[in-house]
Amino acid sequence: MSPASFVLAHAANSDWQFALARARGELQSQIAERHSRHPDARPFTLGWCYLCDYYADEAEAILSALQAEFPNVSWVGTSALGVSATGVEYFDEPALVLMLAPLPRTAFRLFSGLQPLPMHPTDFPAHTALVHAEGSTPDVQELLQELAARTTTGYLFGGLSSARDRTLHIADHVLTGGLSGVAFGPEVDLISRVTQGCQPIGALRTITGSEDNYVLRLDGRPALACLLDDLGLDTELPTEEMLEALSGTLVGLSTGPSDVTAHPGQFGPDTLVRHLIGVDPQNQVLAIGDEVAEGMHLAFCTRDARAARADLVRIALEIRTELAGSGKAIAGALYVSCSGRGGPHFGGPHAELQTVRDVLGDVPLAGFFAGGEIARDRLYGYTGVLTAFAMPE
Known part of the structure; x- marks a missing residue:
């Protein structure tokens, strides 16, 4: 000792x-x-x-x-x-x-x-x-x-x-x-590190339309369409099946230069992980557990024991x-x-x-x-x- x-x-x-x-x-x-x-x-x-x-x-x-x-x-x-x-x-x-x-x-x-x-x-x-x-x-x-x-x-x-x-x-x-x-x-003398424990899926995207905690558009496209593309899901899925498939999905938000591209397969400390709390299939809108603004970066992610x-x-x-x-x-x-x-x-x-x-x-x-x-x-x-x-x- x-x-x-x-x-x-x-x-x-x-x-x-x-x-x-x-x-x-x-x-x-x-x-x-x-x-x-x-x-x-x-x-x-x-x-x-x-x-x-x-x-x-x-x-x-x-x-x-x-x-x-x-x-x-x-x-x-x-x-x-x-x-x-x-x-x-x-x-x-x-x-x-x-x-x-x-x-x-x-x-x-x-x-x-x-x-x-x-x-x-x-x-x-x-x-x-x-x-x-x-x-x-x-x-x-x-x-x-x-x-x-x-x-x-x-x-x-x-x-x-x-x-x-x-x-x-x-x-x-x-x-x-x-x-x-x-x-x-x-x-x-101390050293501190942050682990997000989430794995990004799909592309890093830019929010191009938003209101409060609603994401309207990503990269100029309807937000829900981008999410379904990233998850490889059929856009014609019945609503109940879609919601079940999205139940384990979260959102990684960042405002500065993305650390997703700098470290593929992981989030860095500039990313805030938030819940996906709602989906509007008719208007292709996503609701997340934080306020968002146009110009922010967004990547969908999953949480599991391995990641x-x-x-x-x-x-x-x-x-x-x-x-x-x-x-x-x-x-x-x-x-x-x-x-x-x-x-x-x-x-x-x-x-x-x-x-x-x-x-x-x-x-x-x-x-x-x-x-x-x-x-x-x-x-x-x-x-x-x-x-x-x-x-x-």
Whole structure:
């Protein structure tokens, strides 16, 4: 165990006190082992607490217990429909994941509505930021762009809390509404990648007619005709058969130079994947789950386990390759995945997290399944955001 390594613990139980006690005990055991090997190692200062929403009503008690046991640690986190750790996911069951990092106190700063990140701080240059946000917050996309402008790189990563009833996020307090998280200074070395988990089909097209979230024309042709061409479907299909055939189709949108053509067979981070939510066969119009504008690029796509796994392997390999030969290793990692991706979408329970572990190795990793994923200044859907913290080998 390196003195710069993070420590990780997780547990599941219907009794939150039992799960918390087990996870806290595992953390203390790892801390004691680290101290025996590296007595002069830097103390742990930053902690993550991700809770399945079954524990939402106990969030205040859980945070209070963590602050009492680790009084010098600042805590961030959120609730979710599922949480994850190295090689394992807890979905739709009561569980929690805890992770601690030994970062210099001057290298990070928590922020929330109670303690906003200043626009031009004189004492702390925010380089990047981890964000936990509540999806019901008005204008959350605009808030993300405003927050990104308060960092020197403009790079955010994180996700929206998800829950059946009560959503919450944590920044040394249990919070509702708005957003919170932790900003990192330039000395915190991290690498972040986005996986869309979708495979483009057909041609990259340009929207030439639109209104709100309706796509009227693509490349000067009726939008539905283009979709049927790309899928190889008969234009004379009965409506019910057509809707059934289109049920697994999504739309990849981008506004800048397309990364579809630069990377055939995959989407890049400039693409936002959205649902196809309606079809008007008579007027040849498509409705999608976002506003569109003329001039935007559009490619139809599908989601399946093979495409999702291949793209997840790709981003994990990119991180591993970037670190190779640099004299650095992974101290810990965060993984935020869409709540619609876990489990069956990758072919079975834990398959998504096991895929990450197979590539990155058995590094401490904490994460959650979100109601929307954050990368740079954008809010994504159906994606995974993998971030690794680097340390000297």
